[in-house]
Amino acid sequence: MTRLLVTGGAGFIGSHFARLLAVSADVTVLDKLTYAGDRANLAGVRHAFSHGDICDPALLDEVVPGHDLVVNFAAESHVDRSIDGAADFVRTNVLGTQTLLDACLRHGVRKVVQVSTDEVYGSIDLGSWNEEAPLQPRSPYAASKAGGDLIARAYAITHGLDVSITRCGNNYGPGQYPEKLIPLFVTNLLRDRKVPLYGDGGNVRDWVHVEDHCAAIRLVAEVGGPGEVYNIAGTTELTNKELTGRLLEATGRGWDKVEHVADRKGHDRRYSLDDGKLRALGYRPQVPFDQGLKDTVRWYAEHRERWA
Ligand code: NAD
Secondary structure (H helix, E strand, C coil), rough: EEEEEEEEECHHHHHHHHHHCCCCEEEEEECCCCCCCCCCHCCCCCEEEECCCCCCHHHHHHCCCCCCCEEEEECCHHHHHHCCCCCHHHHHHHHHHHHHHHHHHHHCCEEEEEEEHHHCCCCCCCCCCCCCCCCCCHHHHHHHHHHHHHHHHHHHHHHHEEEEEEECCCEEEECCCCCHHHCCCCCHHCCCCEEEECCCCEEEEEEEEHHHHHHHHHHHHHHCCCCEEEECCCCEEEHHHHHHHHHHHCCCCCCHHEECCCCCCCCCCCEEECHHHHHHCCCCCCCCHHHHHHHHHHHHHCHHCCCC
């Protein structure tokens, strides 16, 4: 049985990944439990838990040995927080990634997946990026993730570490900390509060259900090549305004609940990925957006104790 270490596994996506793999692997979760980490996300998942920081090499020397596969989700992940202060982002997303990769090398881990984001490419008005597109990050968050990606690629080339990198679009689904658009808007609307729509609402995002993202990462862990990058696209591109309309409809609220606020500094206009490389390996997103969104709204409505 594969022995899997999921770093950042108490967060939104990492916990879904741990849940997916726990049926076929021995799972250890290592998580610092920042504001975004919550062990409740792992309820019912068979796993061992280690509380700590991926920047701590001594802790990694205790936790990493014996694992065949390490998947790194640990990150500071919210763009707005990176605008307020970038230090934690650089520390965890760059130094933490490098510290973890060193530990994987020291302890002979067979396969590593570095989980990254489409935001490393910057912003694109038309068309889609493939994996050869230049990295032109525009927020401190995206720049720190690009730093982690490049360190991972360098470890594959320089040290022969078998590490693959995934870059995914915006995720949605149950259990996301309510600061990003979908969970923030849903939890505000369920409480009959207003929601803040940035700028003209015309920013476009490609939405990926968290379970599709996790299935794609599992595929990359199985067949991804060393130093290779794999884009993971979703099913539905929407402007934030269109998405807001769907969330209002799903919660039975009107446009009077929408407050137009000043745009985010440096706000990326559009992300769009070409994921042909991963599709050639068999990846297909399975969750239709309308169904996934409906189920997500219902999850927040039924789990008020997790966010209220
Ligand atoms: P999240 O913020 O919900 O979870 C991050 C987890 O990492 C938390 O449990 C936190 O406690 C933990 N963590 C933070 N710093 C740590 C450290 N130094 N050591 C150990 N644990 C630490 O994030 P998420 O949305 O689940 O994202 C997971 C990964 O996926 C991130 O790397 C992110 O960049 C990437 N990603 C996210 C999205 C998205 O839409 N959310 C899209 C593409 C890629």
